Amino acid sequence: xxxxxxxGAGQVPYSRHPPEGTTxxxxxxxxxxxxxxxxxVRIAEVDGLGVASFTLLPDRAIDFAWKLGVRPRWLMDDSNxxxxxxxxxxxxxxxxxAGDASTIVxxxxxxxxxxxxxxxxxxxxxxxxxxxxxxxxGGANVLFAMLTRQQMEAHGLERRDYGxxxxxxxxWAMMNPNAAFxxxxxxxxxxxxxxxxxxxxxxxxxxVVTGADALVLRAEGNGVRVRALRALHNHxxxxxxxxxxxxxxxxxxxxDAAAAGPGDMDVISVYDDYxxxxxxxxxxLGFVGEEGPREFLRRLDEExxxxxxxGGQLSVGxxxxxxxxxxxxxxxxxxxxxxxxxxxxxxRMAVVTNxxxxxxxxxxxxxxxxxxVSA
Amino acid sequence: MSARIWVCDDCGRAVFPPxxxxxxxxxxxxxxxxxxxxxxxxxxxxxxxxxxSVRVSQGxxxxxxxxxxxxxxxxxxxxxxxxxxxxxx
Numbered sequence: 119x120x121x122x123x124x125x126g127a128g129q130v131p132y133s134r135h136p137p138e139g140t141t142x143x144x145x146x147x148x149x150x151x152x153x154x155x156x157x158x159v160r161i162a163e164v165d166g167l168g169v170a171s172f173t174l175l176p177d178r179a180i181d182f183a184w185k186l187g188v189r190p191r192w193l194m195d196d197s198n199x200x201x202x203x204x205x206x207x208x209x210x211x212x213x214x215x216a217g218d219a220s221t222i223v224x225x226x227x228x229x230x231x232x233x234x235x236x237x238x239x240x241x242x243x244x245x246x247x248x249x250x251x252x253x254x255x256g257g258a259n260v261l262f263a264m265l266t267r268q269q270m271e272a273h274g275l276e277r278r279d280y281g282x283x284x285x286x287x288x289x290w291a292m293m294n295p296n297a298a299f300x301x302x303x304x305x306x307x308x309x310x311x312x313x314x315x316x317x318x319x320x321x322x323x324x325x326v327v328t329g330a331d332a333l334v335l336r337a338e339g340n341g342v343r344v345r346a347l348r349a350l351h352n353h354x355x356x357x358x359x360x361x362x363x364x365x366x367x368x369x370x371x372x373x374d375a376a377a378a379g380p381g382d383m384d385v386i387s388v389y390d391d392y393x394x395x396x397x398x399x400x401x402x403l404g405f406v407g408e409e410g411p412r413e414f415l416r417r418l419d420e421e422x423x424x425x426x427x428x429g430g431q432l433s434v435g436x437x438x439x440x441x442x443x444x445x446x447x448x449x450x451x452x453x454x455x456x457x458x459x460x461x462x463x464x465x466r467m468a469v470v471t472n473x474x475x476x477x478x479x480x481x482x483x484x485x486x487x488x489x490x491v492s493a
Numbered sequence: 494m495s496a497r498i499w500v501c502d503d504c505g506r507a508v509f510p511p512x513x514x515x516x517x518x519x520x521x522x523x524x525x526x527x528x529x530x531x532x533x534x535x536x537x538x539x540x541x542x543x544x545x546s547v548r549v550s551q552g553x554x555x556x557x558x559x560x561x562x563x564x565x566x567x568x569x570x571x572x573x574x575x576x577x578x579x580x581x582x
Contacts, residue, residue: 263537315539355516
């Protein structure tokens with residue numbers, strides 16, 4: 119029985135101000151070519167394609183295949199935003215193991231204009247169009263401002279505690295040439311930055327960038343294998359507070375299936391649309407123990423815990439759907455010794471989460487994977 | 494002067510926004526109910542006006558436009574501006 123392996127990954131540097139004439143299909147292509155190069159795979163060998171993008175429309179995965187000269191036996195469009203990375207991985211892994219394809223490339227990326235970004239936010243889904251757009255809500259920041267405040271109240275946390283996440287991730291981003299933000303960030307700067315919607319300030323919110331990620335998978339080979347992957351979407355029917363994600367339901371099964379636990383993870387990539395959600399997911403995965411969140415966050419910062427070692431979306435940026443693939447690409451780079459200045463010594467196992475699709479009050483998608491170097 | 498929620502005809506589960514099938518019993522039929530007030534659990538100001546989340550007694554949490562001077566935990570009266578729920582503090 120074959121087992122799917124991620125044999126290559128590529129990323130286009132994320133940019134706040136991409137050159138005039140940049141297009142979504144060009145950035146997706148650039149990421150794909152980088153991934154093929156790391157994998158030592160030629161475009162002619164690709165017989166499976168998965169694409170996640172908000173802005174490739176009206177083109178779809180089949181258009182992209184046509185324009186790349188790819189003839190896929192397995193084809194997937196994913197529209198699940200920040201959950202698209204593990205969504206596509208979940209399906210691609212099964213496809214390879216079933217023999218539906220032999221060489222799959224997954225690409226995710228976006229290039230927005232001011233107009234297309236505004237259109238995305240305001241027309242995100244019917245619930246947004248009907249019940250949020252006219253408030254006006256202006257996007258998810260205000261929703262997560264409320265959620266953050268609830269979390270602060272519940273755990274006795276202050277802004278400076280969340281600042282640990284922003285500062286720590288910026289420290290990693292300074293060593294990531296693909297990150298959009300690489301200047302040092304101090305806690306004072308974090309606290310003093312312009313307010314977005316209290317208690318969220320500038321560095322609590324992901325910068326919108328242009329960028330793309332790609333992964334190459336095969337049914338065998340050297341690279342990174344998936345020890346376990348679990349997903350649970352709409353876990354609470356959107357009838358909860360939003361402070362508990364679907365990760366809380368799947369975590370123990372994930373660890374059982376992986377025959378590993380939080381203590382075995384050398385690299386941790388959690389979906390970081392907001393620091394509050396980073397904390398929630400780390401807690402749900404079992405990384406925050408008896409010490410409690412305040413002490414855990416102190417250690418995350420001061421002990422340089424390997425969380426979001428790319429710098430995360432908070433410092434690398436959010437290129438639309440790439441929230442779902444950023445942590446996955448970083449895990450691949452770390453586990454295959456390609457993380458350069460950010461390299462975690464003897465990195466063998468990683469856990470990656472996806473979250474997203476804010477349907478009304480919070481994200482409805484949640485998934486996590488445990489990855490291991492396979493050589 | 495009220496907001497609207499949807500209630501399952503079969504089991505009485507209340508939802509907002511509306512669903513296609515009841516998340517509790519799977520029934521496809523709902524009726525609308527007016528709801529006059531709720532508890533303002535949280536609010537935040539992104540610069541264009543205050544946005545809040547109000548829990549109504551039937552269960553659902555509504556995202557609302559907040560008018561007036563809000564305090565967390567206060568009971569607010571509910572209204573609508575088209576489909577948009579409004580809370581008056």
